[in-house]
Amino acid sequence: MAIRLLPPVLVNRIAAGEVVERPAAAVKELVENAIDAGASRIEVVLKEGGQALISVADNGAGMTPDELALAIERHCTSKLPDDDLSHIAALGFRGEALPSIGAVSRMRIVSRPPGAANAWEIAVEAGAKHAPVPAAHPPGTRVEVRDLFFATPARLKFLKTPRTERDLAVDMVRRLAMAYPAVAFNVTGDEERVLLRLTATAEGSPAIARRARLAALLGRDFAENSIEIDAERGGFQLTGLAGLPTLNQALCATNCSSARCAAPIRTCWRATATRWWRCFSTGPRRRSTSMSTRPRPRCGFANRAWCAG
Ligand SMILES: Nc1ncnc2c1ncn2[C@@H]1O[C@H](COP(=O)(O)OP(=O)(O)OP(=O)(O)O)[C@@H](O)[C@H]1O
Numbered sequence: 394m395a396i397r398l399l400p401p402v403l404v405n406r407i408a409a410g411e412v413v414e415r416p417a418a419a420v421k422e423l424v425e426n427a428i429d430a431g432a433s434r435i436e437v438v439l440k441e442g443g444q445a446l447i448s449v450a451d452n453g454a455g456m457t458p459d460e461l462a463l464a465i466e467r468h469c470t471s472k473l474p475d476d477d478l479s480h481i482a483a484l485g486f487r488g489e490a491l492p493s494i495g496a497v498s499r500m501r502i503v504s505r506p507p508g509a510a511n512a513w514e515i516a517v518e519a520g521a522k523h524a525p526v527p528a529a530h531p532p533g534t535r536v537e538v539r540d541l542f543f544a545t546p547a548r549l550k551f552l553k554t555p556r557t558e559r560d561l562a563v564d565m566v567r568r569l570a571m572a573y574p575a576v577a578f579n580v581t582g583d584e585e586r587v588l589l590r591l592t593a594t595a596e597g598s599p600a601i602a603r604r605a606r607l608a609a610l611l612g613r614d615f616a617e618n619s620i621e622i623d624a625e626r627g628g629f630q631l632t633g634l635a636g637l638p639t640l641n642q643a644l645c646a647t648n649c650s651s652a653r654c655a656a657p658i659r660t661c662w663r664a665t666a667t668r669w670w671r672c673f674s675t676g677p678r679r680r681s682t683s684m685s686t687r688p689r690p691r692c693g694f695a696n697r698a699w700c701a702g
Pocket residue numbers: 422426427430451453454455456464465469470471472484485486487488489490491492534
C-alpha cells in the first residue's frame with residue numbers, strides 16, 4: 394500500500410475523535426473559549442442532551458470576519474502570541490477545538506467584536522467550510538453545533554441516553570463555573586428547562602466571590618464549613634476552599650483530572666491545613682504548568698518534583 398497524506402477533512406475528523414468524544418467535551422471547549430474571550434455572561438442551550446443542538450453564546454471579545462475564517466482552521470490560535478509553550482495563560486492553546494467540532498457536526502459561528510458595525514457568520518458542515526457572510530448579532534459570539542457526530546455515525550453508538558449526556562454536559566459547566574465566579578452562567582435544556590443558573594458575584598474580594606459561587610454550586614453547608622486556601626510553592630499556586638471530611642464533595646476545578654495533578658495539590662494543602670480534606674484549585678494555569686487533555690487527561694509541571702508521590 395502506498396503511503397499518502399490524508400485529505401484535511403479526514404485529518405480533522407480523526408482529530409475530532411480525540412477532542413470531542415461526547416457532547417460534554419464540545420460544551421467544555423466552547424465554554425472555555427467564551428471564558429478565554431473575557432465573557433462575563435455565558436448562555437448554554439442543550440437539545441436532546443446536546444446531540445441535536447449545543448449553543449454557547451457569550452458577550453466576550455468576538456471575532457472579525459478574517460478571524461472567523463482562521464478560527465475554523467487547524468492549529469490557528471490567538472492564545473500563544475509568543476510561541477512559548479511554557480507560558481500559557483488561557484484555557485486553550487492548541488487551535489484544534491473549533492475545526493474538530495466542525496468536522497463532525499453542522500457548526501455555525503456568529504460573532505461581533507464590541508464596536509464593530511455588524512456581526513459576521515461562518516458555517517462548517519462535516520468539515521466543509523463556507524465563507525463568512527454578514528449577520529445580525531449583538532457584540533460577542535454564539536457557536537451553534539447541530540447534529541453532533543452525524544458525520545461519524547460510529548461515534549453516535551457510544552453515546553449514552555440524552556438525559557445522561559445532558560447531565561454530563563451540565564456537570565462540565567458546573568466545574569468550570571467553580572473557578573470563574575465573576576462569570577454568569579445559564580444552561581437550559583429541552584422545552585427551555587433551566588438546568589443551571591448562576592449569577593455573577595463580581596463584588597467584594599475574589600475570596601468572597603468564590604465562596605458565594607461555591608455556596609451556589611455545593612450548598613450553604615459547604616461554604617459555611619470550609620476554610621480558605623491560598624498557598625504557593627515552586628511557582629504553582631493553589632487557591633480555593635477546603636471542606637470538612639463530612640462534606641466530602643468538592644472537586645478539582647482545573648480541567649485536569651489526572652492523578653498526577655493531585656500530588657502537588659495535596660502537598661500544597663498539607664502545608665496549609667492538615668485536618669481538612671479535599672480542595673480545589675482555581676484560576677488559569679501558571680507559567681510553570683502545562684496541561685493537555687489529549688489523548689488522556691494528564692498534567693505536566695515544569696518542576697518535576699511536583700509530580701512525585
Ligand atoms: N467565543 C469566542 N470568542 C472570541 N474568540 C474565539 C471564541 N472561540 C474561539 N475564538 C477564537 O478562535 C480561536 C480558535 O479556537 P479553538 O477553540 O479552535 O482553539 P484554541 O482555543 O486557541 O485552542 P484549543 O484547541 O486548545 O481550545 C481561538 O484561539 C480564539 O482566537
